[in-house]
Amino acid sequence: MxxxxxxxxxxxxxxxxxxxxxxxxxxxxxxxxxxxxxxxxxxxxxxxxxxxxxxxxxxxxxxxxxxxxxxxxxxxxxxxxxxxxxxxxxxxxxxxxxxxxxxxxxxxxxxxxxxxxxxxxDPMSEYVKIEPQHLGQGQYQLSADEKLLKQKVALVVRDRVSLIGADLNQASKHLLQYICGLNEATAKGIVKYREEHGAFRSREQLKKIKGIGAVAFQQCAGFLTVSNPEEDSERGPPAKRAKTMEEWCPLDGTIVHPDDYKNGRK
CATH class of the missing domain: 3.30.420.140 (YqgF/RNase H-like domain)
Incomplete structure (x- = not known):
């Protein structure tokens, strides 16, 4: 079957x-x-x-x-x-x-x-949900110290996510919590906001998430990208998308930090 x-x-x-x-x-x-x-x-x-x-x-x-x-x-x-x-x-x-x-x-x-x-x-968003000893890489991961193994995997994931970023409209809460400036609670908040309001159209919407203040926003914004919502119109029903009609900025789809947008527009 x-x-x-x-x-x-x-x-x-x-x-x-x-x-x-x-x-x-x-x-x-x-x-x-x-x-x-x-x-x-x-x-x-x-x-x-x-x-x-x-x-x-x-x-x-x-x-x-x-x-x-x-x-x-x-x-x-x-x-x-x-x-x-x-x-x-x-x-x-x-x-x-x-x-x-x-x-x-x-x-x-x-x-x-x-x-x-x-x-x-989105391989990384899904693989971070799997305990490292169950990833099937080699013969000895079950013999390794479980706590140390998790710590090493967390460091690698954080490094990779920081290098390539994560799509706000696609990343799982398990992946988002590895982003600099975010934690488990704010990651859940992002996913909940996405479910209730539809796709993110702007990084600025992050400021509406409970727990993401000015400092957290400055730390995480450069690692979170927003793909063009018009290219994937089925991400959330039209009625929900209408509530958050902030204009999408192409720079939001890059790893350029909002603090540098002024230079990017020159």
Missing amino acids: IKTAFLKPNGSVISMDQFAIHHQNFDRKGQELIKKWASETEGKDLIFAIGNGSNTYNTQCAVCNLMQNLKTLKKQVDISFCVVPECGASKYSCTTAAQEEFGKEAEIKQISAVSIGRRLI
Whole structure:
């Protein structure tokens, strides 16, 4: 039985389902469901993230066969697939953090499907949720001192996030808490604000988050980018987006700090 999840480009879950695979072909339910999803992409690409587990080859073949059938759709959709490492996905799906996000009724394997899909969208946001001893890198991580291992991973993640930044409209709370100037509480506040008001349109909106004052804003703003909301209009319903119609500044999509915007506009 194949566990599946249909995700938006920002990782939000649209729906989760399951269907069977027979002789490298999805059953009728699976074929009809994926055709339905393809018709709902609103002109965007449809990309399958396939876990690299035991049944990955048959799943890849089934997707390839289905791609041929989807060419007959009235609305042409670019379709492709990518094989994604699924190490630690099943471990994360059993955690308290996963239950908080998906609810206690959600099936573990379907949570794993969401995790695999999100790894293709934003790998770092998803991998920071996994305990380092479950990442499957080498043979001896289970023998290492757990506290020391977590400290080292935290340092590496903070360094990488500081180097490349994080998208305010996409990063998970687990990733945001590693940003300089933020903590677990303010990271949760950012995600909550995003859920209630839709996509961030400006870094200035960070000042509306409880716990982010002038000092915290100065520390974190340069590491948090805001992608152009107009390029991903489905991030939050129109009614919510209308509440926060701050004009998007292209510099918000870079790692240039707001303090340097004046120089950047010269």
